[in-house]
Amino acid sequence: MIDSILATAAQIVAGSTVRWAGCAPSEEQRIYIANHSSHLDFIVLWSYLPPWLRRRTRPVAARDYWARDVIRRYLAARVFNAVLIDRAASPGTPAGQLGRQAVDQMIEALGDQHSLILFPEGTRGSGDEVAPFRSGLFHLCRAKPQVAVVPVYLENLNRILPKGHLLPVPILSRITFGTPLRLQPDETKDAFLQRARESVRALKAAA
Amino acid sequence: MILLHDVALQRLFGGLVVLLIVATVAGRLIARRARDERALTTVRNLNARINAWWVMCVIFAISVVIGPIGAVVLFALISFLALREFITLIPTRPADHRALLWSFFLITPLQYLLVGIHWYGLFSILIPVYAFLFLALRIAMSGDTTHFLERVSAIQWALMICVYSLSYAPALLGLGIRGHGTPGPTLLLFLVIVVQGSDVLQYIFGKLFGRRKIAPHVSPNKTIEGFVGGVAAATLLGALLWWATPFAIWQAGLQALIIALTGFVGGLVMSAIKRDRGVKDFGTIIAGHGGILDRVDSLTFAAPIFFHVTRFFYGG
Structure with missing residues (x-):
């Protein structure tokens, strides 16, 4: 109930044109990777998935943002079924260990039927350029090589709600789903991350 | 319930419905006779237009039947959606965010409010005078001067075309x-x-x-x-x-x-x-x-x- 109201609201605000250019909505396990430029990104991407797909797709989000108050904690846990990960190193935790923890959490969250929404840039960018991807995506794919990685390009969401603003301007946006890719057996980390990033950027040019 | 009293209005609407029925029947007949792919595409396009015409005609009729408020609200909505499409196409920058919020959520409703209460003296200058100067001020205050004149002009243009000009249609009611x-x-x-x-x-x-x-x-x-x-x-x-x-x-x-x-x-x-x-x-x-x-x-x-x-x- 709350999830469909929220999804409709997100769709009204974002007014997206959705193109499944490289694949169709499917029950197969996937990791949707998208560019990140606005707080709206995951809610809007999630809202434009068909309802049956929405229920089995879990957004990966930052704990420091989504655990900040009661409403956000409720939404993250009950509505989005989000996977909250720590990104800021708390004192005494080495960064590497934090990364491993996050990857373990994502592997567990995938289980054998869920899909994930992931922003591999790790943080919001300006919207002009897609930043280099963090290595978590590679480790996740190495542990789950059968899961398809679907590149997604989100356009104009940073114009609807730029960094540092609270109220959205109703500009029309666009969501493009690209062709799924998978980690090749002998592919290096850098090559894979570069290939994944290019697959997202290519959708911008095509859009 | 203006439609019940106004005979001229009833006849205009009646004529419109007859015209649409003729167009719909003609469209179906042509579609049956179309042979090659190109003709079929044209006919499909034509029939899609006619169908959308039915929807627009019904919405328009309802808003007129409701009374002046209906038409004013309908055009306010059209302006809002048109402005949305226009702004999407122009290259705005993050610093324009506040100016855009004002345009969508204050200037647009205010223009239609003034049209709705038939305040000609103010609705005819709200956007060309007050919004015109205010938008320049608001964007200057944001501190980002990159392409300043292009950004200000494009937003002013969007408001003039999508809101100010369109609002003259329901302004006819007063x-x-x-x-x-x-x-x-x-x-x-x-x-x-x-x-x-x-x-x-x-x-x-x-x-x-x-x-x-x-x-x-x-x-x-x-x-x-x-x-x-x-x-x-x-x-x-x-x-x-x-x-x-x-x-x-x-x-x-x-x-x-x-x-x-x-x-x-x-x-x-x-x-x-x-x-x-x-x-x-x-x-x-x-x-x-x-x-x-x-x-x-x-x-x-x-x-x-x-x-x-x-x-x-x-x-x-």
Whole structure:
């Protein structure tokens, strides 16, 4: 109930044109990777998935943002079924260990039927350029090589709600789903991350 | 319940429904006879347009039946959606965010509020004077001066076209005519029928007789034959509707000619904007019609001119 109201609201605000250019909505396990430029990104991407797909797709989000108050904690846990990960190193935790923890959490969250929404840039960018991807995506794919990685390009969401603003301007946006890719057996980390990033950027040019 | 009393309005609507029924039947017949793929695409496009016309006609009828408020709210909504499509196409920067919030959520509703209470003295200057200066101030205050003049002008233009100009259509509802009271709904319907009829007639004449392009670099589908035939037919259509208006038959024809010509120019100017931004349509909201702004592009030029010409010569 709350999830469909929220999804409709997100769709009204974002007014997206959705193109499944490289694949169709499917029950197969996937990791949707998208560019990140606005707080709206995951809610809007999630809202434009068909309802049956929405229920089995879990957004990966930052704990420091989504655990900040009661409403956000409720939404993250009950509505989005989000996977909250720590990104800021708390004192005494080495960064590497934090990364491993996050990857373990994502592997567990995938289980054998869920899909994930992931922003591999790790943080919001300006919207002009897609930043280099963090290595978590590679480790996740190495542990789950059968899961398809679907590149997604989100356009104009940073114009609807730029960094540092609270109220959205109703500009029309666009969501493009690209062709799924998978980690090749002998592919290096850098090559894979570069290939994944290019697959997202290519959708911008095509859009 | 204005529709129950106004005989002229009933006849106009009745005529419109008959016209749509004829168009629908004709569209189905042509679709059955279409053989090759190209003809089929044209016919599908035509039928999608006719279907969308039904929807628009029903929405328009409901809003007129509700009374003046209905039409004002309807056009406010159209303006909001058109502004949304326009702003999407212009290159704004994050520093414009506040100026855009003001445009969408304060200036647009305020303009229609003033139109709704018939405050001519203020609605006719709110955007060209106050919003014009305020937007420049607000964007200057943001501190980002990159492409300052382009950004300010584009947002001012968006408001002028999508909100100010369009609001002149429902503003007709408050226009007093010497010796005729306020025949607003019929004036509004006259404007909409002639301007949209002119679009359709230009399209049909262009498809039937179109040879020479009238503006090949701006709007490659517009032809001299379509323009001349469409405008002439729309003028005739307007003249034949004189009985519903406060105008004599030759005056109604002249008004329709002005509406058709300004409407044509509106379509041309909006095509130039689309071409510059590298898109075919402003949006995808109406199947077969593109965006809202693609449907009302001619109205944005025709409405303010029709309003002021009528006010100047017949206002009372």
